[in-house]
Amino acid sequence: MKRLTGKMMIAWIDRLLADPRLKPEALLRKRWTWLYMIVNFIGLTCMTILGFVWEIWPILWFGYALMISQIIAIPLFRISKRFDLVLNISYGIIVILAFAVMLQTGGLTTSMGFVFIGINCAMGSVLAGNLRWTIGMFALYCTTIIILGLLQPYLVTPDYITPEVNSFYFVTDAVWVNACVLFLVILFMKDKSQYEKSEAEKLRKIDEAKTQLYTNVSHEFRTPLTIISGIADQMDQNKNNWLQSGPHKIKVQSQILLRLVNQMLDISKIEAGSMQLNLIHGDIKKFLQYVLGTFNSLAEYRTIELEININNDALYADYDPEKLMHVLGNLISNSLKFTAPGGKINVRVLEDTNRDQEMVRIFVRDNGKGIPQSAIGHIFDRFYQVPDEYHQIHGTGLGLTLTKELIKLMKGDIIVKSTVGVGTEFIISLPITREARKEKDHGVSKLHSDLIHTIIPITKRTRDHKINPKISLEKPILLIVEDHKDVVEYLIAILEDYYIIEVAQNGKLGLEKTLEIIPDVILSDVMMPEMDGFEMIRHIKNDLRTDHIPIVVLTAKGDFQSKLSGLEIGADHYLVKPFSEKELLLKLNNLLEARHKMQKKLGSISSLSHQGNAHYKQEMLFMNRINTLLDKELQNENFGIKDICMHLNMSRPQLYRKFSALTDNSIGRYIRSYRLHRAKEMIEGQNKNVTEAAMDSGFKNLSHFSTIFQEEFGYSPSKLL
Known part of the structure; x- marks a missing residue:
């Protein structure tokens, strides 16, 4: 409780002394000195009260003067940026007043301990952190002592300074000064420890930032490398199929990698001060x-609609074409990245002549997902990622940092306005100067094609993969959930011989398609627009209709925490890009083999006690629900598939697909077999005759019952009697 109260007191003092003009270290010193002043003020007040009680009237003026000076100094200290100046001036006044009192009381030996007041003020000046003022304060104090020593033979001790009063004040002042010094030492050591912890925390955060950088960079590199490596393998195996599109796709992904490398190098150049403007x-x-x-x-x-609003009025100015291209490339790419299909991006360019300095303003506005207010102040920080529900990585965190640094290099400014769910607007302000050499083509020739391609990967349309709507009984259905079309095309190339392929461009569409077709296996990315892979998996695994479907995560997020999150949510395997084609095929095949083993166990009605199988907990819950419904309605011959669908809130196709995936059997055949096995148990274990067993198991036609019983078990029910 005491510790909590102390922290609350310190927090209150920090709020009281808060000053945005001061750095953290200066604010820490301000807290020290303010507390020291308060402690001194309390001591001076107590001494004045004691003088009043003892009726030492000739020196009460000193106490009143000190209290008045501190009453003025303490509030002034709080609001002043130069708090060190306020402190040292007020303490200098106290030293001079103490010198005057000691002259009045008869010198050093009968000073009543006022000799300690000066040294206390000199010690307090150390806290302010101004070396010159501290030296001056000690010099002032030493000067007063030297003068007193020289004048000592000529000074007379007043009658009211008795040995008892002198000794008492000496002891009191000595204890008070020692208490102040002890307070100073404790305060300094405590805050020094906190400062060291703060520095250690800064170093830890720097290490985290470096780790995050390596994670982000590796993530950004993995997807292009997956495509380059995969397409190269495909070109080697099926040269004719990839001869036209393969080289182009490899070139595009190479340009993306080059852009990432260039961003890192550009930031290093800016930090080193070696990047120069090439103005035209x-x-x-x-x-x-x-x-x-x-x-x-x-x-x-x-x-996405890109609307450009630039009037035809010429605006001649100095600018660096290459760096301005990088700035716009980063901002437009960001807007395209976080704006959903069907969205809109608006770019306006205006001249502002209402200020002393002419400015050109560039507005880039989108109606994308927006940025939370808590993140807006950090989006230009290096490596910063706007947090989302699953802490997805959406880049290296270098693009906007580089953008701001380039704009600062051009002596401009950039601000951002954003509302979550409404959109984001970036506003660039650049000063207009007219001193550089004029270029006839306005700098377009400076933007060679390689530079443009590293900023804006030129992407050709690839054919959409059309899926055969007919469900094959020979091949399992594989749903690929991936928003990168080149990755999809590569995956289709290596999997289409083994699976019927369905494709969804994001988690939301993947969830909808999963509920529609109930695939045999799902292969999903993690980082996707609208709904990411983790959220989609969570929905699938929490839905009775789809919780049985095995899922393989295929992503560039290779850190341990992401793997752990994916497996905890319900993914069966976690593969990191770039991946081995053989490993992917093997994992998918193993999942299907495991499903076949499950089908044998769950599809067999000869043994109805599957509850103990821990490997198929969710699947068993589903089968138990069906078995419970059948037991409840066992005598009702009209109870069938339609009723089960209604009880389970599933459509007929969903029930067919799920039941077939779990048992490799049709639901209709299972219902009939279940009734027959129950009838068999009644005849064998409950001593019922054939007619009773048939009626109690939902068969009203005795001849039909005997026929299908013979088909199921190979002998007639009468042989059991």
């Missing part, structure tokens, strides 16, 4: 129209 003078509006036009094909590919 041209019509910045025409240049921006050209740059933004290169994004049209990418926006069209993602079915």
